[in-house]
Every structure is written in structure tokens, then in C-alpha cells.
Amino acid sequence: MDRPLRLIPGDALDRLARTLEALLVIASAPLSVDELAEAADDDPERVEPALRLLGERFAEERSGIVLEHVAGGWAFRASREEADACARLFERPAQRNLSPAALETLAIVAYTGPCSRPDIARIRGVAADSAVANLVERGLIAEAGRDSAAGGAVRYRTTPLFERVFGLESLSELPRLEDVGADAREIRDRLHVVAEKRSA
């Protein structure tokens, strides 16, 4: 007996952790605790400690696979250390070459969504059609009903993939934005510099 005796509950937890491990390795999207519990045919209260067990096992610098809590669920991903190797073999079409216009549109949808293309155009001051189409194609935003007005425009919201790509547990993790203040001050300062140069 070179291993200490384990309590029976620990054994059962280990068994459940193995089941969760199997579910997570198959999944192509994060799985919620409820989904895991249903699939494992077990209690959500027991799934959480089992996930913690897996989290210790699959952690950065300990394993090539890392368990993360993202987009409202749990998912496996490659460890950051292995990113270079992954990049040599795999493409990440969702986030490759996101243009400033696309990022701006994405930000508007993430913060104010669900919102329509006219809404986005109103805020950005430029038409959003191509940026929206591009983001839909990437799977970062998706249609979410229509404006309530008759013949209302299609509205968009961000997808779980958006949260996953940006490593967010949920949209509430987005930072609160400062009011115009800082930005406006910076512009004013720039103008002052210009003016001072001139008067010098």
C-alpha cells in the first residue's frame, strides 16, 4: 500500500471528474455546470468540486491542456506555453485580421446590443453593413430578433464565441467605460499644442 487510503466520497468525485473530462474533451463549445450535470447524470453541487479537481489537474504550466471558465461554461483549451506550436498547425479564423472598423462595431454590439445596423451607423458615423456582415461570418455576432417597430431592422448581439475568443466569462466582465472625459481632454491638449506652436 504505497498510496494512502482514499475516502469513498473522494473516489466518487474522481470518477465524476473523469466523466466531466470526457465530456469536455469532446465539446466544441463551453459546457455549463447544468449541462455537465445532466450529461453526467449527477448533481450540479457535485459537479463543481469535480471541476475544481480537474482545474488543479489541467492548469497552466502543469499540463498542455488547460481547463478554463469562459463564456458561461467550462472548456478545455491549449496551454499558453503551447501557443506557438498550435499556431504553426492551426488557424483562428474568428479573430484573424480584425480591422479597426470591425473592432469598433464589435464593441458597439457588445456594449449596447442587441442593436441594429442603423444603431451602429448612428454611433460610428459610418455605415456598418460590411463590418456587421464580416463579424457575422466570423461567428462573433449573430442575429437576435428585430427592432420592435414595424418592419424593424435586424438586431445583433455577440455570441458565446465572442466571449470565448476574448477570454470573457460573460459580457459583464467587459470594463465600465469612462465618459468622454479623458479622450476629450487629450484632443483639447493636442489642439493646444498646435496653437502654442503657432503662436510661438
Place this chain on the structure above:
Amino acid sequence: MSGGAGFAGGGAGVSVQELELDLDAFEGPFDLLLALVLKEELDLRDVDLAGIVTAFLERLAEREELDLEACGEFLVLIAALLELKARALFPDETAELAELEPEEAAEELARRLAEYRRAKEAAVWLRDRLAGEGDRFFRLGPAPLAPKVETPLAPQDPDALARMLRALAQEPPDVSLAHMALRFPPVSQFLERFRSVLRGRTRFDFDTEVGGLNRLEQASAFLAVLELRRAGELTLEQAAPFAPIRVKRATLEASPAKPAAPGQKTAAPAAPPWQENTAQEERNDSWTVRSA
């Protein structure tokens, strides 16, 4: 921007037309942008006018002197572009804004500007976040999870299902195949039997003789009796229909059937008329209900 003394005058001014622009939607000199917009080959809604203003101001700052003519020209052009763009962006809201008091309109514009700045800020945050999270690789599937299938069935009674299954699971009763195997015992067997009976006695009662046999055997036995009579080995008597059949040894001894010994039936009697021309032995062995 009230130009102080000494700023007016010639020198290499800022040419608005040659102002080089580097915008999302357009890259090149300002006059080309204007031409494209006027020819409607470039959608003004896609053009970042603030970027043009910034570029112009930065170009101005590089100069030692203020080119008033260029500034005036630029103001006229950019104001026109702004109005065009505003009309393009908010075709329905021109009236709405016009109805507002100047102060309210300014507030409304400021509100929109603030909103835009926040969006810009958020975009920068997202860009930085992406840069920080760029080394996270994960599996992607085209369809993350199949949608749960809503079962369209009304609630079912499991007991009823069990009852049905139990009924279906029962072994069906064996179907009788007896009729398929129905075979007449060979007539030859009775030929021999009756011959030996008649060797001991001169007569016997048919019904008594076959009394213990089943219907098929009785039928074969009757055929044997008819056969023997045809060969002239016996005679039959029946007083009335359904009366007992009496079988009597033929008095004539010189019958051709006489030498026929069991198993050696070379001199078998000719086939009876109802048996066509086939050999009698075969038929005797293989009579079935159908062929009978």
C-alpha cells in the same frame, strides 16, 4: 484660430487638394476623395471625416505659418462634406434635429459624440484584450451543440406500452403442419395382410378387420381390397349401402397375382384406371392427400 500678425502672406502654404489622407475607407489625396464622392463612387458614409480634419490640422501644425486661404477652403469643403454625410446618415432625422433649439441640438450632438468616443474606447480595449488573449487556442466546431429535440408526443403511459409489448412478446400458438405431412400408408402393406388373412380363412368382415385402424389406414386398406378384387383374388359383397362389407376368397385359384411375393413384385397388377400410367409401386409409397 485667430491668425496673429505675420502669419498671413505667401510661402509654401498647405494645399488642401494635395492633402494626403490615410483613412479606413480611403487612402490618397483629398481632391481625389472629393472627386470620388461627387461621382458617387465612394460612399461618404464610409469616410471618417474626423480623420480628414485631424490630418489637415496636423499638416497645418507642421508649417510655420498659417495658410488662411487653405483653411478657408478646407472649412468650406469639410462643412459641405459633413452636411452631405449627415443627410446620408440620418435622412429621417433632419427634421428632428432642426426642431430642436440650438442648445438642445448641440447637446444631442455632444451625446452622440460621447457615445462614439465610448465605442472607440471599447474597441481599443477589445484590441488590447485580443492581443493579451491571442495565445489561447481552443477547439471550434461548426455547430457547438445540437439543439435539444422537443418531443412532439403527448405524455405516454408506460404501463400501456408495457402491456402492448407483453402481448407482442408472447409466443404465438404453433400452427399445425399435420396436413402437410398427411401420407397414406402404402397399399401394398394391406395387399399382403389381406392375402395372408385369406390364406387362413375363406372370408372376413372388412369393417371388423380394419376396426382398430385410423381413417387413413382404413382408406388404404379399402384400396387394397379393391385392388385384390380387380386381380380376382377375392370377391366382395355388400347387402346395402353402408352395410358391412364381406370379403370372400376367390374360388378361382389360377390367378396371375398369386405368385407375387412380398418385396418381389415383378408381376404387380396393372395400374388401376384412376392412376394413369405411372408405376404402381411408387404411387403406393408416396400417396398424399393431394394425389389421392
